[in-house]
Amino acid sequence: MTHRLALGRTAYDRGMATIEPSIFTRIISREIPADIVFEDDRLIAIKDINPQAPVHLLVIPKTQAYRNVAELALAEPELLAAMISVSQSLAEEHADGDFRLVFNSGDAAGQTVFHVHAHVLAGGLEESSLV
Ligand code: 5GP
Numbered sequence: 001m002t003h004r005l006a007l008g009r010t011a012y013d014r015g016m017a018t019i020e021p022s023i024f025t026r027i028i029s030r031e032i033p034a035d036i037v038f039e040d041d042r043l044i045a046i047k048d049i050n051p052q053a054p055v056h057l058l059v060i061p062k063t064q065a066y067r068n069v070a071e072l073a074l075a076e077p078e079l080l081a082a083m084i085s086v087s088q089s090l091a092e093e094h095a096d097g098d099f100r101l102v103f104n105s106g107d108a109a110g111q112t113v114f115h116v117h118a119h120v121l122a123g124g125l126e127e128s129s130l131v
Helices: 002-013 023-028 069-075 077-094
Strands: 036-039 043-047 055-061 100-102 118-122
Touching: 023 043, 023 055, 036 077, 043 077, 055 077, 069 077, 077 118
Parallel strands: none
Antiparallel strands: 036 043, 043 055, 055 118, 100 118
16 A cells, blocks of 8 residues: 555656545645645645634645555654644644644544645634544
8 A cells, every 4th residue: 555655646746647636636736726824845734614613724745645644654754743833833823822733534533535634723722622
């Protein structure tokens, strides 16, 4: 599986489009509009289309090589660290700096887009519940 993903990423990054672009890849390429709040060479952050908190942002690597945070952490831990750093900065910009970071991993956990992304939830969160 890892081997197939690595091949897929290489082919995609060369523009060969051998794998289906995710909804987030289509946002990154500006094929689909989104409210973009941050972008650099490796990451993009957008407002979630269906917010679950007063501030609900998605921080997304531009590569769609990793389906979930465990795959990302194993392969590119520094990219995961960059996601967390950007999440902190966005929480400071859009709320009071406190935030909850959620990575849904797998169907049963509610993941619907299998292109790794962090949900940054902030601004008046309930303290008593994680779900
Ligand atoms: P997941 O369920 O995979 O953890 O999170 C996917 C998130 O992407 C959901 O919170 C959903 O609202 C958001 N989402 C899905 N499609 C779009 C879209 O086209 N634009 C934006 N901004 N968010 C989207």
